Amino acid sequence: MASKASEETGPWKAATPQDTSGLQDSLFSSESDNSLYFTYGGQSNTLEVRDLTYQMDMASQVPWFEQLAQFKIPWLSHKGQDSDELGIQNLSFKVRSGQMLAIIGSSGCGRASLLDVITCRDHGGKMKSGRIWINGQPCTPQLVRKCVAHVRPHDQLLPNLTVRETLAFVAQMRLPSSFSQAQRDKRVEDVIAELRLRQCANTHVGNAYVRGVSGGERRRVSIGVQLLWNPGILILDEPTSGLDSFTAHNLVKTLSRLAKGNRLVLISLHQPRSDIFQLFDLVLLMTSGTTVYLGAAQHMIQYFTEIGYPCPRYSNPADFYVDLTSIDRRSPDQEVATREKARSLATLFLERVRNFDDFLWKADSKELEVDTCVVSPTLLGDANGLLTPTKLPGALQQFTTLIRRQIFNDFRDLPTLLIHGAEACLMSLIIGFLYYGHGEVKLPFMDIAALLFMIGALIPFNVILDVISKCHSERAMLYHELEDGLYTAGPYFFAKILGELPEHCAYVVIYGMPTYWLANLRPGPEPFLLHFLLVWLVVFCCRAMALAGAALLPTFHMSSFFCNALYNSFYLTGGFMINLDNLWTAPAWISRVSFLRWCFEGLMQIEFNGRLYNMQLGNITISVPGDTIIDAMDLNSHPLYAIYLILLGLSSGFLVLYYIALRFIKQKSRQDW
Numbered sequence: 001m002a003s004k005a006s007e008e009t010g011p012w013k014a015a016t017p018q019d020t021s022g023l024q025d026s027l028f029s030s031e032s033d034n035s036l037y038f039t040y041g042g043q044s045n046t047l048e049v050r051d052l053t054y055q056m057d058m059a060s061q062v063p064w065f066e067q068l069a070q071f072k073i074p075w076l077s078h079k080g081q082d083s084d085e086l087g088i089q090n091l092s093f094k095v096r097s098g099q100m101l102a103i104i105g106s107s108g109c110g111r112a113s114l115l116d117v118i119t120c121r122d123h124g125g126k127m128k129s130g131r132i133w134i135n136g137q138p139c140t141p142q143l144v145r146k147c148v149a150h151v152r153p154h155d156q157l158l159p160n161l162t163v164r165e166t167l168a169f170v171a172q173m174r175l176p177s178s179f180s181q182a183q184r185d186k187r188v189e190d191v192i193a194e195l196r197l198r199q200c201a202n203t204h205v206g207n208a209y210v211r212g213v214s215g216g217e218r219r220r221v222s223i224g225v226q227l228l229w230n231p232g233i234l235i236l237d238e239p240t241s242g243l244d245s246f247t248a249h250n251l252v253k254t255l256s257r258l259a260k261g262n263r264l265v266l267i268s269l270h271q272p273r274s275d276i277f278q279l280f281d282l283v284l285l286m287t288s289g290t291t292v293y294l295g296a297a298q299h300m301i302q303y304f305t306e307i308g309y310p311c312p313r314y315s316n317p318a319d320f321y322v323d324l325t326s327i328d329r330r331s332p333d334q335e336v337a338t339r340e341k342a343r344s345l346a347t348l349f350l351e352r353v354r355n356f357d358d359f360l361w362k363a364d365s366k367e368l369e370v371d372t373c374v375v376s377p378t379l380l381g382d383a384n385g386l387l388t389p390t391k392l393p394g395a396l397q398q399f400t401t402l403i404r405r406q407i408f409n410d411f412r413d414l415p416t417l418l419i420h421g422a423e424a425c426l427m428s429l430i431i432g433f434l435y436y437g438h439g440e441v442k443l444p445f446m447d448i449a450a451l452l453f454m455i456g457a458l459i460p461f462n463v464i465l466d467v468i469s470k471c472h473s474e475r476a477m478l479y480h481e482l483e484d485g486l487y488t489a490g491p492y493f494f495a496k497i498l499g500e501l502p503e504h505c506a507y508v509v510i511y512g513m514p515t516y517w518l519a520n521l522r523p524g525p526e527p528f529l530l531h532f533l534l535v536w537l538v539v540f541c542c543r544a545m546a547l548a549g550a551a552l553l554p555t556f557h558m559s560s561f562f563c564n565a566l567y568n569s570f571y572l573t574g575g576f577m578i579n580l581d582n583l584w585t586a587p588a589w590i591s592r593v594s595f596l597r598w599c600f601e602g603l604m605q606i607e608f609n610g611r612l613y614n615m616q617l618g619n620i621t622i623s624v625p626g627d628t629i630i631d632a633m634d635l636n637s638h639p640l641y642a643i644y645l646i647l648l649g650l651s652s653g654f655l656v657l658y659y660i661a662l663r664f665i666k667q668k669s670r671q672d673w
Contacts, residue, residue, distance in 0.1 A: 039261040045232040052130030054088040087113040100259040106326040110289040149226035153238040156477035159210040160412035216247030287325040290346035402495035424511040432518025456599035460542035471550035476669030538599035544654035551661035570594035
């Protein structure tokens with residue numbers, strides 16, 4: 001490295017250029033000699049931020065539904081209020097391939113805002129001034145999507161897929177369509193090897209509820225998902241959060257190795273431990289959006305020593321200097337004092353560093369030189385070692401990959417499948433045995449009518465919460481994958497609908513068949529098939545309604561409330577609680593779009609039309625045509641085929657609403673607010 005070592009004595013004297021390289025060599029000496037650096041074979045990348053000032057709009061950070069709960073109008077609540085604060089002030093830096101820049105500082109220092117601006121995800125704020133360039137071009141969402149891989153602070157992975165399957169499915173969607181299957185498999189295996197995931201490659205990823213890989217391994221899988229397409233710039237937001245110190249050190253050591261493979265790595269951390277700090281090339285120390293230090297990690301102690309803040313012996317510089325620049329809010333006096341000290345440190349840094357290009361650590365060309373002996377053509381994309389910008393897989397391949405991924409994930413969740421199957425079977429047997437044992441003696445008309453209404457209304461209610469819960473558990477992953485351009489809303493929409501059909505069909509079969517035979521409903525294959533198809537349609541329509549509600553509204557509670565309220569209105573206007581002729585205008589219109597009303601009407605027609613029904617009036621038995629009975633309930637106003645078409649139309653309407661929500665409403669999970 002170019003500069004002289006610090007003359008600081010103590011344990012951090014080891015942080016000299018020669019010693020640091022020796023330390024890094026020792027870190028890698030324990031690894032296999034044939035380990036790949038997963039070298040980036042494309043052009044060298046640069047990221048430059050010049051005079052960036054970013055203003056946060058605090059009012060926009062409050063979700064609209066919380067503003068309504070506070071009796072505020074969302075689009076007017078920020079007016080007349082001092083809700084803006086500077087998130088970043090006059091920040092400038094430049095990073096090149098082969099370097100790893102660590103952004104450190106206490107909570108609220110502006111790390112997350114900086115990463116949001118760089119990745120064009122500046123939600124709830126705006127740039128007041130400054131420019132951002134990537135490879136000499138102005139930063140745009142399209143350029144970021146092409147050059148930058150962004151690893152979020154939360155792992156968003158399907159829990160029931162193995163590590164290898166997770167990477168393989170992403171490889172199918174993210175790698176160019178010109179890649180052969182052998183090249184895709186080779187890329188997956190290379191990523192697994194580089195991230196030290198061989199020992200858990202066939203283990204389920206897991207989550208808080210499903211046992212799987214460890215936290216550090218799961219985080220490395222998230223990095224591998226982004227690393228598959230071999231990006232030149234890798235940005236990671238809090239990658240060590242929730243990890244133990246040993247796992248965090250190994251993870252950052254992996255990132256350092258990736259940076260040495262001619263890749264630009266940008267990482268944000270709170271307070272890294274000492275051996276992690278030694279792995280950094282550059283450090284950006286921030287407080288309240290201002291820069292307190294920006295330069296080589298090995299020169300940090302020397303800089304602060306020169307301005308009167310030497311690091312105590314046996315102390316971690318990251319801990320000491322983050323504490324030094326933190327704002328103490330335990331009392332107004334302490335907050336003022338610490339804020340003034342942080343402001344003076346930031347001002348002093350700007351005075352001492354007039355040309356930030358001269359202050360940044362610049363690696364020698366020898367250090368950025370790539371060892372060509374470890375570059376694999378199949379790893380990097382073509383014979384020249386470059387990942388050419390060929391066309392990505394089309395919508396059809398995205399759909400087939402997504403539906404396979406969903407089926408794999410859903411059908412490996414055996415506890416959930418067994419619970420759903422047991423629930424359907426239990427409900428069916430309870431209803432069936434309630435009406436069992438009458439033999440040839442027919443039940444009273446109202447008992448059969450109640451049974452038919454219950455068959456059509458009971459099972460959809462249980463489907464609503466299950467569908468909404470599942471959608472919201474996957475919402476954050478969906479939002480990030482759509483934002484990264486992994487696929488579009490169309491393929492996901494069709495994969496979601498068709499991928500759940502096997503489970504939907506099995507659920508309806510388990511529920512419908514026992515009830516039909518135990519309750520001794522109209523015999524014959526034709527009535528049974530018509531009955532089953534109608535129940536299948538009403539459950540599917542309810543599922544479509546739940547999907548639309550989950551995509552339209554931002555939280556699980558709001559979606560469940562909306563869908564349950566809608567379901568209850570359909571239930572009350574279904575034709576059993578009150579005769580349809582007796583409904584006034586508003587509920588009468590609701591009944592027209594009530595899938596429960598049309599299901600009940602269809603089931604009544606299947607059971608009673610074309611049959612004579614014996615009604616007991618005291619000691620007199622009267623045979624009454626079934627058509628007359630259901631005519632009196634206004635349940636014979638449409639032919640049976642029209643009822644099937646109406647249910648198909650209602651289902652299609654909810655599905656169109658679901659697609660529109662996916663397409664035009666950001667599926668941002670509320671845990672990210």
